[in-house]
Amino acid sequence: MYNKSSLLFKESQTCIPGGVNSPVRAFRSVGMDPLFISHAKGSQIYDVDGNCFIDYVCSWGPMILGHSHPAVNDAIKKQVDLGASYGAPTEKELQIAKIIIDAVPSIEKVRLVNSGTEATMSAIRVARGFTGRDKIIKFEGCYHGHADSLLVKAGSGALTFGAPDSPGVPQDFAKLTLTAEFNNINSVKNLIDRNRGQIAAVIVEPIPGNMGVVEPNIEFLRQLREITLNEKIVLIFDEVMSGFRVSFGGAQALYNITPDMTTLGKIIGGGLPIGAFGGRSEIMEHVSPSGKIYQAGTLSGNPLAVTSGIETLNILKSKDIYLNLENKSKKLTDGMKEIISKTSIPHCFKRVGSMFCLFFTNSDVQNFKDATTSDTALFSKYFKLMLNNGVYLAPSQYEAGFISIEHSDKDIEKTLNAFEKSIKALSQ
Numbered sequence: 480m481y482n483k484s485s486l487l488f489k490e491s492q493t494c495i496p497g498g499v500n501s502p503v504r505a506f507r508s509v510g511m512d513p514l515f516i517s518h519a520k521g522s523q524i525y526d527v528d529g530n531c532f533i534d535y536v537c538s539w540g541p542m543i544l545g546h547s548h549p550a551v552n553d554a555i556k557k558q559v560d561l562g563a564s565y566g567a568p569t570e571k572e573l574q575i576a577k578i579i580i581d582a583v584p585s586i587e588k589v590r591l592v593n594s595g596t597e598a599t600m601s602a603i604r605v606a607r608g609f610t611g612r613d614k615i616i617k618f619e620g621c622y623h624g625h626a627d628s629l630l631v632k633a634g635s636g637a638l639t640f641g642a643p644d645s646p647g648v649p650q651d652f653a654k655l656t657l658t659a660e661f662n663n664i665n666s667v668k669n670l671i672d673r674n675r676g677q678i679a680a681v682i683v684e685p686i687p688g689n690m691g692v693v694e695p696n697i698e699f700l701r702q703l704r705e706i707t708l709n710e711k712i713v714l715i716f717d718e719v720m721s722g723f724r725v726s727f728g729g730a731q732a733l734y735n736i737t738p739d740m741t742t743l744g745k746i747i748g749g750g751l752p753i754g755a756f757g758g759r760s761e762i763m764e765h766v767s768p769s770g771k772i773y774q775a776g777t778l779s780g781n782p783l784a785v786t787s788g789i790e791t792l793n794i795l796k797s798k799d800i801y802l803n804l805e806n807k808s809k810k811l812t813d814g815m816k817e818i819i820s821k822t823s824i825p826h827c828f829k830r831v832g833s834m835f836c837l838f839f840t841n842s843d844v845q846n847f848k849d850a851t852t853s854d855t856a857l858f859s860k861y862f863k864l865m866l867n868n869g870v871y872l873a874p875s876q877y878e879a880g881f882i883s884i885e886h887s888d889k890d891i892e893k894t895l896n897a898f899e900k901s902i903k904a905l906s907q
């Protein structure tokens with residue numbers, strides 16, 4: 480059924496570490512070979528063996544308009560004929576900066592980079608340069624890309640492989656990264672008390688999506704804002720996943736909580752490589768060349784990525800799609816809940832807008848520790864059953880599912896049928 484994929488995977492392993500260019504793609508935690516993709520359109524993704532699946536990975540979040548959106552494709556094609564990269568400023572960079580600044584409450588100035596990892600890495604540097612302090616606080620299970628200071632208790636990929644602290648990250652760097660528990664404000668207060676005047680930044684996924692999906696307690700986020708203000712600590716919302724996903728202005732607009740800095744990625748490139756970090760002018764003015772904190776990129780503000788991003792964001796804005804996404808996502812997860820509730824299979828659903836996760840546990844998942852009570856062997860069986868029934872999910876318990884505007888009522892119905900069959904097989 481997946482023969483061509485397996486052959487390509489075998490050969491890829493001779494040329495690429497583990498056969499993939501990003502670890503979770505290797506399907507290791509579900510114990511099978513990854514699918515090699517030939518193309519994708521709307522809500523459907525096709526592998527090289529000719530199988531077609533309803534796609535809930537959506538390239539790990541960016542494809543909120545569905546794959547191969549005609550207007551986005553046309554815009555990219557037009558830009559290709561004008562040149563792929565100049566290494567000089569363009570009007571389109573100004574355009575996307577304005578869209579981002581208008582949409583995201585905390586951002587007064589913004590710098591474009593090429594990935595979410597670069598965005599968070601740079602935001603941390605700016606927070607350190609701005610405050611003159613070295614330590615940062617992150618939350619267990621939150622993932623902020625693979626930069627050294629942030630690869631500590633980092634969820635998803637690292638979590639899936641049981642190696643949260645990677646070799647190659649110097650102990651001296653890791654020492655500067657303190658970890659607190661998500662949804663637990665006292666764990667943050669304790670760290671601040673013990674390191675008063677030394678914390679440059681608190682970085683958080685306001686809606687964690689890299690330990691599965693965890694819903695924030697809004698009071699927790701509010702208190703986080705209050706404490707960091709009092710202590711003059713830069714609060715960074717990492718909205719690489721939640722930005723333009725849970726609402727046009729991200730989690731900060733949804734919950735009406737304004738951080739000092741924000742990192743973006745994924746959706747703002749509409750499938751092309753991009754990232755961004757921004758925040759209050761007072762802070763961003765310190766970034767080179769207006770200030771002394773160095774940050775640069777040969778391909779930053781790349782015309783193709785920026786074009787794809789502008790087109791994507793303009794469509795998101797004009798169609799006001801978020802209510803529609805909410806309704807569709809609710810229909811899907813409500814339907815799944817109804818089916819699984821009739822069995823004795825442990826389960827806990829978490830969903831914010833069109834980000835969702837089914838944990839195979841009876842714990843109410845509030846943080847990383849709760850997430851790890853999930854039965855990952857059961858997940859692995861579930862994943863394969865869903866795949867064989869035409870549904871492509873992220874190949875790990877600790878990832879989010881995403882819904883795009885192209886997921887139709889019929890797709891949801893088909894998914895629920897596949898789910899019913901899979902759950903029936905699992906409970907036998």
Ligand SMILES: *Cc1c(COP(=O)(O)O)cnc(C)c1O
Binds near residue numbers: 717719
């Ligand atoms: C995906 C992600 C990143 C990393 O982005 P890359 O483009 O993969 O480097 C950082 N933070 C969060 C919250 C993410 O979901």
